Structures are given as C-alpha cells and as structure tokens.
Amino acid sequence: MNNSAAGSSGDKNWGLVLVVPACAVLFILFVVFTLATSDEPTVAQPLEPSWFTPTTARGEDLQNKVMVGSCYLCHAYWTGLPDPDVVRPQFAHSAIQLDHGANDRCYNCHLIQDRNKYTANDGSGIMHTNVEQLCARCHGLIYNDWVAGTHGVQRGQWMTPTAFERQNFKCTHCHDPHAPAFKFEKYTPPPVWPEQIERQRAEAPPPSEKTE
Template sequence: MARNRDNIDISPVIVLVFVACTTWFIADPQDERIPYASVANVSKEDISTAPIRTRLSDPPMVHLGGYDRDCNDCHRIFKSLDKTPNRAFQHVDIKLNHGRNSRCFNCHAKADRNRLTIYGEMTVSYDQSEQLCAKCHGTTFKDWNRGIHGRTMGSWQPHAAGNTRLKCVECHNPHSPAYLRMKPLPSPHTLRMGEPSIAHATEDSPLTQWILSDTEGAH
C-alpha cells in the first residue's frame, strides 16, 4: 500500500496551486470590486452664503443718459395718472404678483418717489422697507424681529459684532414675493455607491421603491 501511495505524485498539483495563487495575488482582482463613486459636482458658487438678492440703494438709483438719477428725477416731471397704473414706457420689466396687493401706490409714495408709503402721509426710506412689509405681514415681521424668520449670518450670539440679519428684500422680490424654486444640489449616492439608476434596483431592493415613487410621483 505504501508503495502505491508513493507512485501518485501530487507535487505538480501543488506547484499549479502555488502558481495560480501567485497570478491571483498579482492580478489582484479584488481591487476592482471596491466601488468608488464619482465626486459630487458642487462648485463654490453653489454653496455661497451670499444673499440671493441685492438690496437697492437708498434712494434707488438708475443709470440713464450717462448720469445716475434717482426716482424723483423723472417722476417730478412725469406725473402719474390718478387712475390705472400706466407703464407703457418705463418699468415694463416689473411683473406685479403680490396677491391682493396689486397697486403701485399701495407701497410707493406718490408724492415722493424716493420713499415708500406706510400710512397716509407717513413714508419710510428704502432702507427701512421692512417697516412697509410689516404693515401686512405682522406675524412674520414679529418673527423676523426675534430672529425666527429670515437669514442670520455671522454669529449665533444675538448682539455680536459682525452679526447680520438679512432684510425682507434680500430674499423676496417685493413685486413677486413668493420664494423661487431652485435646482437641488446632487443627491447622495446610493448604498451601492453609484449614481441612482434602474440598473441598481432588483425586486427586493429598497432602491426599487424610491425609483418607482420618483417616476410615479407628481413632479
């Protein structure tokens, strides 16, 4: 029996196994199995903290005919009609979409165009436009005063230096105040670290559910 066993030579098999191991380790096919997803494409502007609108100066200035002019420069010459707002020549870019508040002189002072009207003869400057907004949006104004509504930049300490509260018009267009929709930044990668796609989803996968809900859902 011992002789017979010696005749079966297994050393070539062992050599083959070793060579196979060597090729496996050198080729290192496991390396490719680690799924590295692409880096999300987000620019510095996408995460800029700058206000989405810029405030007008006080009084608002317009560059016309080589000179900087304020509102009264024109409006003291061209008087407005008493009835409907006439915008045939100027301010045609302004689309008023402010709910019931659909008259220019609800907000703009008729007598002094460099100021805004609050109540009767009372006017405020363009710097204090939030006082005008407060006329109708009292609860929001109260929240804004307490730091609950609107953006705060700088510090969490209420009275720290360098602490800025954005004013109403730095987020809302007073003529069309609803906050605009925007494109969302890239979504997170899926658990399989790839871009979301139908190919990732199998029947049991939780990913299937969101793909279905996303395609069926109301856009």
C-alpha cells in the same frame, strides 16, 4: 485504506502529489494577478461652487438695481398725482409685473410726494433701508417672526447676535416686492450611488396597492 500498520512507504503520498502542485499553481496565479491589475487612482470631481455658496433668492437682482435711490432723476421734475385707475406701471417701470395679490396700486407702497421713500401708515415716508417697516404694515405676524429671527435667512453668529456679528437680510433680499411669492431656481443635482448599487425608484407602487 489502512496504511498505518505498514507505514506510508510504498504507497504514493497523495498529499505531496496534490497539495504541493496546487499551491504552486495558486502561488503563481496570485502573484500574476496582483501584478497584472493596476488600479488607476480616480480623481475626485470638485463641486460646483454655486451648489454650496450662500446666496439669497434675489441676491443677483439686487446687485443689478439701478432704480433705488435715484428716483429724483425723473421724479424731481414730475410729481403730478397719478391716475388712480392705472394699474400697469408705465414708462421706465413698464417692465415691472405687479403680482402682489390684492395690493395692486403703486401708491399703496410708494410715497407720492417723495418717490425715494415708501408710504407709512400715517402718510409719512419710510426710507428704503427700512423697507421691512413698509412690509410690516400688512404682514405684521411675519414681521414679528422676522424680528425674532424665526423668519428669513441668517448668517453669522447664533451666539451673542449683535448687529455687527450677524448678517440679517431684509424682506427684499428674498422677495421681489412687486411679485413677492418666493422664487428660487438654482437647484442642485441628486445624490449618486456607487455603480454596483442597484436602486429602484420607490414611487412606483403606492402603499395601498401593495397587497395586489
């Protein structure tokens, strides 16, 4: 259609007929759509404090300790030598489950003469505040690591670590001396992805089967 010679007069101006109404309809649609959608602000869920609060593995157990330091309540009056064949702890200690590998005698660690202390190699006593000295009798390499700071939990300052600025934890903060295998149960939930993200559990096909 060649209307350039005659000008556009007489012909319908399709530009006006089509574009202007289309734009008007879109205009209304856009405005209505924007006004109709209201987004409710989502409230961010707070984190559970136990997920991020530092705790040692036996933190709570240690707070409930009743025995340590008060052994004299019973043992001041009864210091008789025990039967070396008894493996199961008795009386007040019957709740203790001893699971310390080959180390299955109470008096390997506890000093017979003074129940408030632990046994050192030379038969003298170790104060319970120095419990690491006891563990070091067998676990010397780990003790060395612990002294150097590469074994165990630390908090505080990495720089200029003096005794006051660094919180160091002893063996028993994390390991139950009667069952020293590391135990920790306070696990936290997995990450979540936005709803629109489609994920698959990747474990399904091991790489060796991928060419099937």
